[in-house]
Every structure is written in structure tokens, then in C-alpha cells.
Amino acid sequence: MIAFVKYFRGYVRIRVMGFSPERFMNLCCNKGIVLWNIERKDDAYEMNIHLKAFLTLRPIVRKTGTRVAVLQRYGFPFFLPKMLKRKVFLVGLLLAIVFWLYSSVYIWDIRVEGNYRITDDVFGDFLVNNHVVIGMKKSELDIESLEKAIRKQFPEITWASARLDGTKLRVEIKENDAPILNEEEYHEPGSNLVSEYKGKIVSMIVRSGIPKAGVGDAVEEGEILVQGEIPIYNDDTTVRGYYYVDSDADIVLEHIISFSEKLPFDYVEKEYTGRQKKKNYIRFGKKEWNMSENRPYLVYDSVIKESRPLLFEKLSIPIYFGGCRYREYRNVEHEYTPEQAEAVLNEKLYIFLESLEEKGVQILEKDVKINSDTDCWVIYGEFLVHEKIGKSIAVEKTVIEETEQE
Amino acid sequence: MKKRENILKKEKIVDSLKLPKDICLGAMKVTFTGNSEAWIENYRGLLEYSECMILLQGKTCQVCLEGNRMTIDYYTNEDMKISGCISCVRFI
Numbered sequence: 147m148i149a150f151v152k153y154f155r156g157y158v159r160i161r162v163m164g165f166s167p168e169r170f171m172n173l174c175c176n177k178g179i180v181l182w183n184i185e186r187k188d189d190a191y192e193m194n195i196h197l198k199a200f201l202t203l204r205p206i207v208r209k210t211g212t213r214v215a216v217l218q219r220y221g222f223p224f225f226l227p228k229m230l231k232r233k234v235f236l237v238g239l240l241l242a243i244v245f246w247l248y249s250s251v252y253i254w255d256i257r258v259e260g261n262y263r264i265t266d267d268v269f270g271d272f273l274v275n276n277h278v279v280i281g282m283k284k285s286e287l288d289i290e291s292l293e294k295a296i297r298k299q300f301p302e303i304t305w306a307s308a309r310l311d312g313t314k315l316r317v318e319i320k321e322n323d324a325p326i327l328n329e330e331e332y333h334e335p336g337s338n339l340v341s342e343y344k345g346k347i348v349s350m351i352v353r354s355g356i357p358k359a360g361v362g363d364a365v366e367e368g369e370i371l372v373q374g375e376i377p378i379y380n381d382d383t384t385v386r387g388y389y390y391v392d393s394d395a396d397i398v399l400e401h402i403i404s405f406s407e408k409l410p411f412d413y414v415e416k417e418y419t420g421r422q423k424k425k426n427y428i429r430f431g432k433k434e435w436n437m438s439e440n441r442p443y444l445v446y447d448s449v450i451k452e453s454r455p456l457l458f459e460k461l462s463i464p465i466y467f468g469g470c471r472y473r474e475y476r477n478v479e480h481e482y483t484p485e486q487a488e489a490v491l492n493e494k495l496y497i498f499l500e501s502l503e504e505k506g507v508q509i510l511e512k513d514v515k516i517n518s519d520t521d522c523w524v525i526y527g528e529f530l531v532h533e534k535i536g537k538s539i540a541v542e543k544t545v546i547e548e549t550e551q552e
Numbered sequence: 553m554k555k556r557e558n559i560l561k562k563e564k565i566v567d568s569l570k571l572p573k574d575i576c577l578g579a580m581k582v583t584f585t586g587n588s589e590a591w592i593e594n595y596r597g598l599l600e601y602s603e604c605m606i607l608l609q610g611k612t613c614q615v616c617l618e619g620n621r622m623t624i625d626y627y628t629n630e631d632m633k634i635s636g637c638i639s640c641v642r643f644i
Contacts, residue, residue: 172597175629184624186603193627 156197156221163190164212173206253282254313255462260320280464314462336390336541339372341365345401355393374541399535407494409523412481421474429466443474491525508532578611587638593631614644
């Protein structure tokens, strides 16, 4: 700080020669002039003195009979006149300041922090839909309404905070770790459990409702297994009314699941020719330069690598450098050999069986065949399984007409 | 002789009243940081200055600092700072 004040006020390094430089220093001292970095060089003394004090030295010099020579000038008062001569530099400096002030009005970077389940792309789309984009004016951004919109759009976000950090918009969010519980709408009780497949019941445990089928019974698809409409009888065994419950039961059904999948005899594979072309480009926001629109090859794919220099990242300037590599390829047709076809179809079958296992289906018998059709390979399988079933369907309520007793 | 007696009397009074001696008696105050730096206050003026020796005039005595490569970092009406390799201090 002291060094800055010294520089701002300006100072000179002087050489004091003569009969008694010590007396010169003492007089300066008495007049309140500060001297620093005093060094003895041969018969003379060199020291620093403030510019303002230097201009008042004449009486002291005369009194002590010493001579003072200026060795070097330092500080802003000497720098300024030099700079004023450099017109182009000054104009450049002025333009830079104007540009700096002008660019600080806009948002140059948007950072989202704290998102795990909501991806950056999803959040980016949301911001674009809310007209929050890079290059918009800071004054056009309403932070409070943005925060509200975030919470409204994403119910899983429990806390959202947006703030402007210079020209950078920082959006900090906190997602809810606990699962979201949707409040279940109240519905009138009364539902039946129906069979989803045709088969034979092997086990049945009913918790609520009246069972309409038993263990060992063969049932059709859509048949009621457990009824949610419980009749209430009068003393004379006539139905007085119905009590409705949501049927609940564990029912295991033995039935057959079939699986079939087709595989064409031939398939197309990409074969790279080895010919490549590379083009570099510069992207500023959404504008791109040097990205060729021409098709380099007839059939090709492209790999784009884009990076942002650390300097631009730190300064929040949306300039990206990238390279695009076009790779030519040919579509070559191949034919599956029986072994290959079997492997591919077995893979598909394996995925199907995995999905059954995930659902908790127990497989008792398997019968799988692979055949060749006119234009493709076909896998067909039938599986005898034990599966937990029971689809809940609302009961059609019976209305009882009350008869007036005379 | 009388002057010396006066000084002794003054010293006694200052001692008994526990007043700071550098203010009341105008004694020089020399503070060292190792042998490389020295801060000096309450001096009257600089009598001699070279790389090997700095002689200062105080109110009651002179102080001579001897050493090598000694420079005055700053010199004001209140205090001064000397840096270099100080090897000896003498009160004359």
C-alpha cells in the first residue's frame, strides 16, 4: 500500500554531493522531508525523495553547499505525460474499458450445480424455454421468478437458488433424496381381481373379498378370481345390500408363455475405408466458423471433439475450439452362419428369460426351437410357468330397489 | 559537574514517578532485530554516515553503530531504520 502511494505521488532518486551531505539530510529531516533507501556511493550519497519535496530542496541545497543530481524518476506523475503522447494506445485503452463495461451487462456463462438426476441437457432446455440464455442482458433476468419456475417445473427439487456472480449465472439446486409420494386420490372401495391369462390355479391365499375359483381350477383370461362385492343377507336369505371391498389375494397361476423372434438371414455392417478428413472450427455461442457444409464423402460418420481453453472458461467467454473428423465407410452386407444366428437368437432368448425372472416368474418347462424360414431365422419357445397374477378391476355396483312394505 | 547533578536528579524523579525515560529525558531508543536491522528514535541528527559506520547525535550522547554494508532504509524526523550487518554499538 505504501509502495502504491509512493508510486502515485511520484518520487526521484537523487545523488547528493558536496562538503556535508549529512547536514543536507538533517535539514531535510527537520523540514519534514522523508528520505529513504539512503546509500553511500563513493563520496556521494544516493537517496529517494518525494517529487513534491524535491521541488522544495533549493534553499537546503544552497544553505549546505551541496549539489543534487537526479538519477531516476519513478511514479505516476512521470508515467502520465509519456502515456498521453501515445494516442493509439490511449484510444485502445479507452475502447477496452468501454468493451469491458458493455460486455459486463450480459450473462456470459450459466453453471448448474447440485443436479444428479436432472441432467444438464434437461436443465439447459428448461432454461432456454424460460428465455434464460447465454448472451442475454442481466437486467432482463428475474431471478426470483426463475427460482419459482425451477421449483414448479421440477417437483423433485427441494431447494433452488440462482445468483449472478459477475457475468456468470450460478444455479444451485438440491434434489430430494427421498422418493416422491403422490397423494393417492380417494376412491370408493370395491374391486375384483381378474385373471390375466388362461391357466390353472396352483395356489391361492385370499386376504379380502370372496374367492370365485379354487386351487386346481382352470380359468380363462378375464375371469373373476376374487370378488369385491360382498352381499349382506336379511334373515330370510334375501340380499339386503352389498358391502364393497378392494379384493386382495396372492394367486399363482400355471400357464404357458410363448416367445418368438425373427432374425433376417443377412445384416449390414459398417466397414471403414480408412479415408478420413479433418476440419477445425471455432464456435462463438451458437455461431460456427469454418465448419464445412459440403458432404466430404457419400457415406460417412463424423466425430466431433470440442474444447474450451481454460482462459475463456475462467473469463466466461463462450468461445470453443473444435475438430470434426469425417470417416468414410461402406455398408457391407453379410450373411449369418447358422452358428452366428443361433448365438444372436439365444442372446435374445436370454434377455427375455431375464425379464421373466425379474418379474418373479418361475419356469417349470422349456421347449425352444430354432428354424430357418423362407427369408429369416426364427426362434420359437414355449414355457410352462408359475406366475403371480391378479388384475384389479372396479366392481360394477348393483343397485337394490327398495320395495315398500304395506 | 552541576549539569551532571541535574541530570541525576531528573533521573531519580522520572524513576520514582515511573515515567518513560525516552520522553522525559530525551534518551535515544535503539531497537535491534538480530544484527541485521535497527530502529532508532529520539535522535537529533546524523553526524556521519558510511557503509561501515553511522554516527548519530542524541540529546545527551552520541551513538555509533559499526558494521558492514549498512544502509539507511528511511530517515525521518521521528525515527530511522538501518539495515546491514551491525557488529558493534557504542555510546560516546
